[in-house]
Amino acid sequence: MTKLENHQLDDILNDLYEDESLLEYQYNRYKKAIETFNKLYGEGDFEIYTAAGRSEVGGNHTDHQHGRVLAASINLDAIGIVRKRDNIIKVVSDNYDIPEIDIHDLSFVEEEKGTSIALIKGVIARLKQLGYAIGGFDAYITSDVLIGAGLSSSAAFEDIIGTIIDGLYNDMKIDMVTIAKVGQYAENVYFGKPCGLMDQCACAVGGLITIDFKDKDKPDVRHIDVDFSSFDYSLCIVDAKGSHANLTDEYAAVPREMKDVAKFFNKEVLREVDDEEFLDHINEIREKLGDRAVLRAYHFFKENKRVLDEVEALENDFPAFLKLVKASGDSSYKVLQNVYASSDPEHQSVALALTLSEDLLQDNGVCRVHGGGFAGTIQAFVKNDFVKEYKKGIEKYFGEGSCHVLKIRKYGGKKIL
Known part of the structure; x- marks a missing residue:
């Protein structure tokens, strides 16, 4: 003491x-x-x-x-x-x-x-x-x-x-x-x-x-x-104030639809499916399971490879890492589709937080949905000398204390x- x-x-x-x-x-x-x-x-x-x-x-x-x-x-x-x-x-x-x-x-x-x-x-x-x-x-x-x-x-x-x-x-x-x-x-x-x-x-x-x-x-x-601190970036988690209530079905649909695509190939999970074989059968999968299942499976194959690229970039090329984080976020938004709930299109706080963040950040960082998605938080990697301005800007919309400035320890x- x-x-x-x-x-x-x-x-x-x-x-x-x-x-x-x-x-x-x-x-x-x-x-x-x-x-x-x-x-x-x-x-x-x-x-x-x-x-x-x-x-x-x-x-x-x-x-x-x-x-x-x-x-x-x-x-x-x-x-x-x-x-x-x-x-x-x-x-x-x-x-x-x-x-x-x-x-x-x-x-x-x-x-x-x-x-x-x-x-x-x-x-x-x-x-x-x-x-x-x-x-x-x-x-x-x-x-x-x-x-x-x-x-x-x-x-x-x-x-x-x-x-x-x-x-x-x-x-x-x-x-x-x-x-x-x-x-x-x-x-x-x-x-x-x-x-x-x-x-x-x-x-x-x-x-x-x-x-x-x-x-x-x-x-x-x-x-x-x-040593992440050597990159002079902070990790910001922004609470977009969305509710997770009544989202169980939205969360459950993601693994279910991915596994449905795997079952098309008589496999349990997508990791067991060859991505080239998946591409060769997209039309048949669309007909049987619909477009969203195809898109979510497509996200998995790209995202799974992207992790390897992110690891390599962290070790050799930090600007490339940031581009990959943005690509991951874009895929989650457009392909996986876990930024807002299709059952509740009136509430899109995560999508709004991402849109406002991109406008605020410009060349000073990147952002993406954080975690399971549909509601909750976004993640932003922000240059240390821009963190104060980003925090002030994003909290104008989501309230004081909504932006948590963190470090990777x-x-x-x-x-x-």
Whole structure:
């Protein structure tokens, strides 16, 4: 606590959050978290852990077809103030007091599905199954990962629980891809929500990563060794204020129509279909499934290859990377068609945010739909020296605080102190 009070952690916090302007905010945030921990559990020694939020950069709606994605950890995170204890896990997450868990009883309970206790138990149970040491702890966890903005607040929570066990009982020797897979297991099996591995991986591994889901049981995860801060661009997430209500059918139609095209070729997913064979049979597919299914399949084949090009561009040619981000966004808008709901054409806040952003940015950045689409947020890569002007301009339309200026950070899950 003394180091925090005396501002002796500047180097650590700047390295972690990639933004010197956030120092005072982070110092205050950490101090408040430690004070809350002490009130809950008493003063004494403690350790501090973090797990990042994430943003999808490339591979829009490719993962469910066993395709490739490009994702990044961001400088919003969950932090945990933690102390060992025997056999019992007690977590308070912001204002939510989670019931105690006895590590001798990590069994799945149907009634706990959809709860935080299920996520914690699932993570601990899976780590135990994999042969890692487990044990009890007290923790206060607080997160500034935006809920409902496609930045994966739940994955950050799963990953910080795994990272805490890694640090307290395994000397930080568990690789972060394993931590991510454990988080996915907890969400799938204990929490009861089917999900891929992208969210957990990006939150745990850190930096920019690419994942190939061709083998869905053993996805290939690769860290892209670039310092994004050297490009002098920031990642902006703009909340276009659209509602996700009543959009379940719109979301579900995307993988369903893609799989319908795969079934035309007697395959389960589009990754198993040859793209040249797809092009040779477009007229027959149109007749059987309609034009939108063809367009969405076409998006998959192009987007899946585009991820490889984006990775290569990040390593060699950043201006080319920006052009590919724009191409990805254009494909999502025109070909995948997930910028507004066809069932609700009167509400097109994402399309409006993209149109206004392109006009504001000109040559100072690029933008695209963020995440699942249809409503919610857009993503923009903006030159650092234009961020202030872009934020002011776009918030004129969507309200103060609607533009969140982020950095891509190096670290995912990490022990800080």
